[in-house]
Amino acid sequence: MAVGQVESHPRFSAHQGHPWVAVDVVIYTVDRRVLQCLLVQVKGGPFGGGWAFPGGLVGAEESVDQAAEREVGERTGVKGAYLEQLYTFGKPERDPATRVVSVSYLALVPYRAVRLKLASKYADIRWFAADRLPHLAYDHDQVGRLALKRLRSKLQYTNIVYNLLPSEFTLGELQEVYETILHRSLDRRNFRKKILALGLLKQLRKKRRGTHRPAWLYAFMKRRPMIIEMV
Amino acid sequence: MAVGQVESHPRFSAHQGHPWVAVDVVIYTVDRRVLQCLLVQVKGGPFGGGWAFPGGLVGAEESVDQAAEREVGERTGVKGAYLEQLYTFGKPERDPATRVVSVSYLALVPYRAVRLKLASKYADIRWFAADRLPHLAYDHDQVGRLALKRLRSKLQYTNIVYNLLPSEFTLGELQEVYETILHRSLDRRNFRKKILALGLLKQLRKKRRGTHRPAWLYAFMKRRPMIIEMV
DNA sequence: CCAAAAGTGTTGGTCTTACACCCATGC
DNA sequence: GCATGGGTGTAAGACCAACACTTTTGG
Numbered sequence: 205m206a207v208g209q210v211e212s213h214p215r216f217s218a219h220q221g222h223p224w225v226a227v228d229v230v231i232y233t234v235d236r237r238v239l240q241c242l243l244v245q246v247k248g249g250p251f252g253g254g255w256a257f258p259g260g261l262v263g264a265e266e267s268v269d270q271a272a273e274r275e276v277g278e279r280t281g282v283k284g285a286y287l288e289q290l291y292t293f294g295k296p297e298r299d300p301a302t303r304v305v306s307v308s309y310l311a312l313v314p315y316r317a318v319r320l321k322l323a324s325k326y327a328d329i330r331w332f333a334a335d336r337l338p339h340l341a342y343d344h345d346q347v348g349r350l351a352l353k354r355l356r357s358k359l360q361y362t363n364i365v366y367n368l369l370p371s372e373f374t375l376g377e378l379q380e381v382y383e384t385i386l387h388r389s390l391d392r393r394n395f396r397k398k399i400l401a402l403g404l405l406k407q408l409r410k411k412r413r414g415t416h417r418p419a420w421l422y423a424f425m426k427r428r429p430m431i432i433e434m435v
Numbered sequence: 436m437a438v439g440q441v442e443s444h445p446r447f448s449a450h451q452g453h454p455w456v457a458v459d460v461v462i463y464t465v466d467r468r469v470l471q472c473l474l475v476q477v478k479g480g481p482f483g484g485g486w487a488f489p490g491g492l493v494g495a496e497e498s499v500d501q502a503a504e505r506e507v508g509e510r511t512g513v514k515g516a517y518l519e520q521l522y523t524f525g526k527p528e529r530d531p532a533t534r535v536v537s538v539s540y541l542a543l544v545p546y547r548a549v550r551l552k553l554a555s556k557y558a559d560i561r562w563f564a565a566d567r568l569p570h571l572a573y574d575h576d577q578v579g580r581l582a583l584k585r586l587r588s589k590l591q592y593t594n595i596v597y598n599l600l601p602s603e604f605t606l607g608e609l610q611e612v613y614e615t616i617l618h619r620s621l622d623r624r625n626f627r628k629k630i631l632a633l634g635l636l637k638q639l640r641k642k643r644r645g646t647h648r649p650a651w652l653y654a655f656m657k658r659r660p661m662i663i664e665m666v
Numbered sequence: 667c668c669a670a671a672a673g674t675g676t677t678g679g680t681c682t683t684a685c686a687c688c689c690a691t692g693c
Numbered sequence: 694g695c696a697t698g699g700g701t702g703t704a705a706g707a708c709c710a711a712c713a714c715t716t717t718t719g720g
Contacts, residue, residue, distance in 0.1 A: 222492060224453050225525070225536050261453060268525025268536055292523045292538050294456070294499025305456050305499060305538075307523050376671075393674070394710070416671045417717035607698070624701070625683070647697045648690040673716070681708075689700070 223294070223303040227272040228259035228344065230290070230308065230351035231280060234368045235315040238333050239385050241348070242279060242320075243340070245328035249301050251341035253327070257348070259306065260325075272309040279329065281319040286312040286367035286429070288358075290350055298343045308347045310354055312367035335387065359385055363404055366424045374412050374419035375399070404430070454525070454534040458503040459490035459575065461521070461539065461582035462511060465599045466546040469564050470615050472579070473510060473551075474571070476559035480532050482572035484558070488579070490537065491556075503540040510560065512550040517543040517598035517660070519589075521581055529574045539578045541585055543598035566618065590616055594635055597655045605643050605650035606630070635661070 231242040243255040258279045262271040269287065276285050290308040298304070322329045332338070337348055358364055359382065368381055379395050399405065406425050411418035462473040474486040489510045493502040500518065507516050521539040529535070553560045563569070568579055589595055590613065599612055610626050630636065637656050642649035 222455050222495065225456060262525065262536070264453065264534060265527060267527060268523060271525075289523060292499060292520060294493065294502075294538065296496060296498060303495060305493070305536075307525065307536075374672085391711070392672085393712085396673080397675095398709095413718085414671080415719055416669080417673085417719095419672055605699085622684070623699085624685085627700080628702095629682095644691085645698080646692055648692095648699045650699055667720105669720090670718090671716100672718095674714090675712105677711090679708105679710085681706105683704100683706085685703090687701090689698105691697090691699100693694105693696090 223296075223305045225262045225268065226259055226304050226306045227262060227268060227275060228257045228306050228308045228347060229272050229275050229279075229287075229311050230257050230348060231276060231285075231311040231313060232334060232351075232355060232368070233313050233315040233318060233331070234381050234384055235331070237380060237384050239335070240315075240331040241334040241337065241351075243330065243332050243337070244279070244323075244326040246341050247325060247327045254341035255332075255338050256341040256344050257308075258326070258329070262307075268307050272307070272311070276311045276313070278323065279321060280313050280317075281321060282313045282317050286364060288354075288364075290347070290354060293343055293347070295343075306342075308351070310351045312355075312364060314368060314370060316370060356386055363402075363424065363430050366427050371427075372408060372410075372421045372423050374421060376419055378422070454527075454536045456493045456499065457490055457535050457537045458493060458499060458506060459488045459537050459539045459578060460503050460506050460510075460518075460542050461488050461579060462507060462516075462542040462544060463565060463582075463586060463599070464544050464546040464549060464562070465612050465615055466562070468611060468615050470566070471546075471562040472565040472568065472582075474561065474563050474568070475510070475554075475557040477572050478556060478558045485572035486563075486569050487572040487575050488539075489554075489557070489560070493538075499538050503538070503542070507542045507544070509554065510552060511544055511548075512552060513544045513548050517595060519585075521578070521585060524574055524578070526574070537573075539582070541582045543586075543595060545599060545601060547601065587617055594633075594655065594657075594661050597658050602658075603639060603652045603654055605652060607650055609653070 233240050233242075242258060244258045246252055246254050246256050258275055260271065260275055262268050266274065269289070272287055273285070276287065277283055288310045290310050292305060292307045294305040296303055298306070320329050334352060339345060340348060365378070365381055369378065375396055378399065379390060379392065382395070383389055404424055404426070405422045408421040408423055410421050412421055464471050473489060475489045477483055477485050477487050489506055491502065491506055493499050497505065500520070503518055504516070507518065508514055519541045521541050523536060523538045525536040527534055529537070551560050565583060570576060571579060596609070596612055600609065606627055609630065610621060610623065613626070614620055635655055635657070636653045639652040639654055641652050643652055
């Protein structure tokens with residue numbers, strides 16, 4: 205991209221120079237009653253060996269959202285995951301190697317659908333319990349705190365939880381995901397009352413048979429983000 | 436900034452190319468019971484003659500936040516205004532002249548402190564009623580909708596309104612600002628009850644003498660952002 | 667028959683909303 | 694004395710949190 209393009213831009217003068225643009229994605233999933241979060245191990249540079257959220261530069265032809273979606277797809281194999289922009293971090297010193305402005309995203313993927321894939325730029329990739337992350341490279345500790353806060357708060361007034369569940373589930377399983385993420389226990393009767401009152405779930409005609417009394421299976425009527433009030 | 440720097444970056448490969456980074460700032464104020472919003476008239480290019488929010492490229496040495504603060508200072512003369520990041524817009528086609536990723540901000544300034552200053556890059560600058568903006572250049576219609584939504588919602592659970600008021604004010608004036616921004620009338624008794632119960636205001640030892648019964652003056656005890664519950 | 671998870675209503679307290687009259691001043 | 698904005702309390706309804714027992718199945 206030529207500098208001349210910006211010098212002729214009607215709103216901008218080019219004297220300032222400019223940073224690079226990257227995305228970083230905090231990818232959550234729930235597996236066996238634990239909220240997990242995907243980290244990659246940085247290979248070289250001042251943070252080599254440290255852990256960070258996966259991310260990469262935004263390409264010339266793609267939108268910033270697309271770059272985030274691409275990163276989720278490349279690392280987890282999941283297409284069309286739930287993605288939400290968190291915040292843009294732009295301090296010059298946040299990455300000592302280069303001036304990088306980073307747009308952070310929150311992503312939710314169902315655990316069963318994930319097939320982790322390492323990129324050559326990383327030394328390792330794996331899930332960590334979201335509330336016990338190691339110290340992270342760059343300013344990613346801050347990104348992680350923000351993501352967790354946003355996830356917890358958004359759980360309460362949206363239906364995004366459907367992104368973490370299989371298409372059929374029992375109310376007990378649904379409640380378990382809420383409890384896992386919010387990190388506190390909820391009253392079963394109140395939970396069922398409230399979530400059923402929202403009218404977002406439909407009861408299926410089958411039950412899940414386990415080791416004990418079978419439970420009705422439910423599904424979300426619509427699998428798309430909606431603003432509601434929960435918990 | 437040399438490409439070689441990024442090719443040697445531990446996390447990124449340089450094949451992608453990269454966009455420019457800019458900020459756009461939605462600057463609100465309240466004047467005579469109207470929520471006003473600052474627009475500039477674009478000079479050349481495909482949007483020449485159109486109106487947009489003031490903004491500019493992020494400099495190599497400054498953070499993105501600083502670029503926004505600088506823009507507010509340059510246009511209004513107000514230093515240290517309330518600033519909050521809104522969202523980052525990053526579609527390649529959003530600005531036809533150049534690939535620009537734009538970080539949008541919401542700013543609040545007290546009307547009395549403002550001295551508007553035109554930049555050579557703009558044809559004009561002036562206040563518009565926030566709920567009657569003209570069609571804007573770029574994707575700024577979207578930015579404006581988002582800013583207004585955020586302002587209204589944040590009014591309800593923070594104390595940011597202090598950024599729009601002089602240091603001393605009556606409860607009537609405070610309520611008027613709320614009503615102006617929320618665009619609906621509030622019950623006076625309930626409003627006073629609630630806002631006083633928050634304990635954020637102190638009653639001063641003086642009254643404002645107007646054309647009728649004098650009203651007690653109040654001030655915010657702390658002029659810094661806090662999370663609360665209002666309205 | 668025992669263990670384990672599923673299922674189900676009511677009550678008290680808190681919070682929110684709606685609403686009407688008197689007061690102090692300037693003109 | 695009248696017009697104008699300032700100042701104040703209560704009652705009804707909505708909402709939320711707390712709480713215990715019975716049912717159904719597998720082993």
